[in-house]
Amino acid sequence: xxxxxxxxxxxxxxxxxxxxxxxxxxxxxxxxxxxxxxxxxxxxxxxxxxxxxxxxxxxxxxxxxxxxxxxxxxxxxxxxxxxxxxxxxxxxxxxxxxxxxxxxxxxxxxxxxxxxxxxxxxxxxxxxxxxxxxxxxxxxxxxxxxxxxxxxxxxxxxxxxxxxxxxxxxxxxxxxxxxxxxxxxxxxxxxxxxxxxxxxxxxxxxxxxxxxxxxxxxxxxxxxxxxxx
Numbered sequence: 001x002x003x004x005x006x007x008x009x010x011x012x013x014x015x016x017x018x019x020x021x022x023x024x025x026x027x028x029x030x031x032x033x034x035x036x037x038x039x040x041x042x043x044x045x046x047x048x049x050x051x052x053x054x055x056x057x058x059x060x061x062x063x064x065x066x067x068x069x070x071x072x073x074x075x076x077x078x079x080x081x082x083x084x085x086x087x088x089x090x091x092x093x094x095x096x097x098x099x100x101x102x103x104x105x106x107x108x109x110x111x112x113x114x115x116x117x118x119x120x121x122x123x124x125x126x127x128x129x130x131x132x133x134x135x136x137x138x139x140x141x142x143x144x145x146x147x148x149x150x151x152x153x154x155x156x157x158x159x160x161x162x163x164x165x166x167x168x169x170x171x172x173x174x175x176x177x178x179x180x181x182x183x184x185x186x187x188x189x190x191x192x193x194x195x196x197x198x199x200x201x202x203x204x205x206x207x208x209x210x211x212x213x214x215x216x217x218x219x220x221x222x223x224x225x226x227x228x229x
Contacts, residue, residue, distance in 0.1 A: 007138060009207035010145025013152050018100040098122050142206075149207040150195030153214035154188050161219055167226060187221035 055067050102118040111117050162168070194217050199210030 005205045005207065007141040007145050009205075010141050010143075010148055013148040013207070014144045017148055017152055018096060094125070098125065145207045146199045146210060147196055150192050150199065150210040150214040153195060153211040154192050154218050157191075157215040157218040158188070158222075161215060162222055165219060165223060167222055187225050188218060191218035191221050 052067060055070055056062055059066060059070055061067065098118060098121060101121050102114060105111065105117050105121065106114050191214050195210040195214030198213035199206040202209045202213075
């Protein structure tokens with residue numbers, strides 16, 4: 001049960017962590033974005049899990065790889081409509097994954113040819129897919145549930161909790177001088193690392209344990225750093 005909750009929370013946390021990458025470049029208003037988001041959430045995230053659960057019950061297994069292969073075979077056997085549905089489902093999910101990965105890679109290694117990075121990462125993803133990486137999906141999502149939620153907790157603590165203790169940061173990025181920003185904000189990094197450690201070694205639901213620990217430690221470390229300065 002705890003592994004299942006951690007996996008679900010990890011997938012949602014990873015998705016929410018990548019939303020700003022795409023949302024900040026949106027060329028439409030918030031109303032239209034909300035309509036698309038709500039439609040995708042209530043139709044896609046209700047119907048697809050039900051289909052997956054039905055397939056798992058029919059096959060009498062909760063192995064994601066087996067269930068995924070079974071659904072793929074059914075979709076292929078249903079002709080053009082099934083092929084289109086599978087393609088669109090994979091496309092709408094992985095296009096954001098590819099964009100976020102390309103964006104992060106370009107920022108880390110300072111590459112100017114973003115199209116080249118996108119093509120290379122896309123090719124790597126396709127190759128991994130053909131190699132059967134889906135068989136390791138559950139362990140991968142479990143690790144996401146351990147590593148990503150503490151990262152999101154840092155942002156929540158920094159934006160919502162620290163101001164309650166009199167620590168306020170400038171979030172108007174049009175007014176920020178990037179030359180004056182530290183390369184590494186150690187209180188945040190340490191809080192995240194400790195949160196991950198708590199998630200790994202503590203009993204119960206790892207994602208929640210990691211988030212709670214990270215929020216508390218982020219506040220403590222920042223207050224200590226401000227007091228020292």
